[in-house]
Amino acid sequence: MIVSSLIISGFGITKFGLHLNMPHLIGISSTMIFLLSPMFYLYVKALTMDNFILSAKMYLHFTPFFLLILYMLPFYLQDSETKLVIYFSESFSFEHRIIILIQTFHAFIYMYFTRKIVKQHAEKIKNSMSSTERINLIWIKTSINFFTVIICSVALSLGLIFFGIKIQSIYSELIPAAISVAIVSLGFIGLRQPIVFPPEQEISQVKKYEKSTLTDEQAYEYLEKLRALMKNEKPYLNSDLTLQKLAEHLTISQHHLSQIINDKMNQNFFDFVNLYRVEEAKFLFTSPRGKLLTVLAVCEEAGFNSKSSFNSAFKKHTGKTPTQFKQETLREN
Structure with missing residues (x-):
């Protein structure tokens, strides 16, 4: 919830021009996108594993996030005026699009492996239970599909922008709205499930x-x-x-x-x-x-x-x- 809120706030800051008065906020929320897919993946993994423990090895999933922080560090250390000059430059705009492209590919990979976890868990259920009516995996599958649609929308928008079609205003409004709906729905439906996965025993x-x-x-x-x-x-x-x-x-x-x-x-x-x-x-x-x-x-x-x-x-x-x-x-x- 916190990560998604920061991502959405980044869209809002840009949309309403607040970054012009607060240049130090530029680029902060965009790094958070590298956290969203791994956290969703680990959330599903925690639901499907017995005695799930966040081991040190699992923190490797956040490597792209830290690499992007390091890459952006020289920009973050600049003063306000220099940040605005860099922000409006063609090179920064191009780099930003490349980063979004990498983030989109990164998200696709995580959605694939998240879907794989759910499929394996469904098979595991069938090896231990004779009735699966109480085990509701539909909502988590729907969440994966919804996130995949958002990712496809980002990829399509990016492609159109690359070809010179100006849809930035639509992109900055629809994507955060879709992320908001997905996150809120996931939390609400998840809390309403009496049993999402079978008891451990x-x-x-x-x-x-x-x-x-x-x-x-x-x-x-x-x-x-x-x-x-x-x-x-x-x-x-x-x-x-x-x-x-x-x-x-x-x-x-x-x-x-x-x-x-x-x-x-x-x-x-x-x-x-x-x-x-x-x-x-x-x-x-x-x-x-x-x-x-x-x-x-x-x-x-x-x-x-x-x-x-x-x-x-x-x-x-x-x-x-x-x-x-x-x-x-x-x-x-």
């Missing part, structure tokens, strides 16, 4: 299994035990079933259970459980009381949390929607 790190102590013999023994549990006790009917809870049922570690499902069944936990739920739904639709049950009733009885997730899973595993399957079943009977 429900997330197991997705690791490679080269160093696993689980032997093939044990794996197949646990696999048979898992199949028997799913068939006889039907734990998948619990819509809040997690990898941790299922591992406790089997009295094995989460890591070993995840390895069995991933390696021996070539599935993630989310798809593994939802396949059982889809089979349960198919059984309910074809049962004698199937014609009396609504799609929503079958959805709830089969262990799904919402109709949308039920429709998605059912179509993924059968190629049909629940409604289509029910109608075909009724026609056949």
